[in-house]
Every structure is written in C-alpha cells, then in structure tokens.
Amino acid sequence: MPPTPQPAEVPGKPLVTAGRQQLLVECPHCAGVHRHLEDGIRRGPCGATYTVMTYRPEQGAS
Ligand SMILES: [Zn+2]
Numbered sequence: 001m002p003p004t005p006q007p008a009e010v011p012g013k014p015l016v017t018a019g020r021q022q023l024l025v026e027c028p029h030c031a032g033v034h035r036h037l038e039d040g041i042r043r044g045p046c047g048a049t050y051t052v053m054t055y056r057p058e059q060g061a062s
Pocket of ligand 1: 027046
C-alpha cells in the first residue's frame with residue numbers, strides 16, 4: 001500500500017455569519033472556496049481532503 005499522503009495545509013479565514021463562525025478555505029484541489037465549521041482535517045465538497053489551519057489575529061502592542 002502506498003503511504004497515506006499528507007493532507008495539504010490550507011489557511012482558514014474566519015467568517016462569522018448569523019452568529020456562527022465558519023472558516024473559508026481556498027481549496028488546493030479545485031481552487032474554489034469551501035466553508036467549514038471547524039479546523040483540522042476536512043473534506044471539501046469536491047472530495048479533496050486538506051487540513052484547515054487557523055491563525056490567531058495579531059495582537060500587536062497598541
Ligand atoms: Zn475543492
């Protein structure tokens with residue numbers, strides 16, 4: 001069996017709609033934008049599997 005390919009890591013862009021946060025990701029497979037409710041390993045509607053990464057907003061010294 002071939003080794004399991006590592007899911008591509010894609011940044012999740014937080015989006016709050018109707019009080020629910022979603023994560024927008026640019027799919028590395030179909031180049032479309034998919035929405036997910038949580039980060040981690042997700043499968044897009046196109047069938048691609050990737051790891052949704054979230055990044056903390058910079059809390060710079062103000
Ligand atoms: Zn896709």
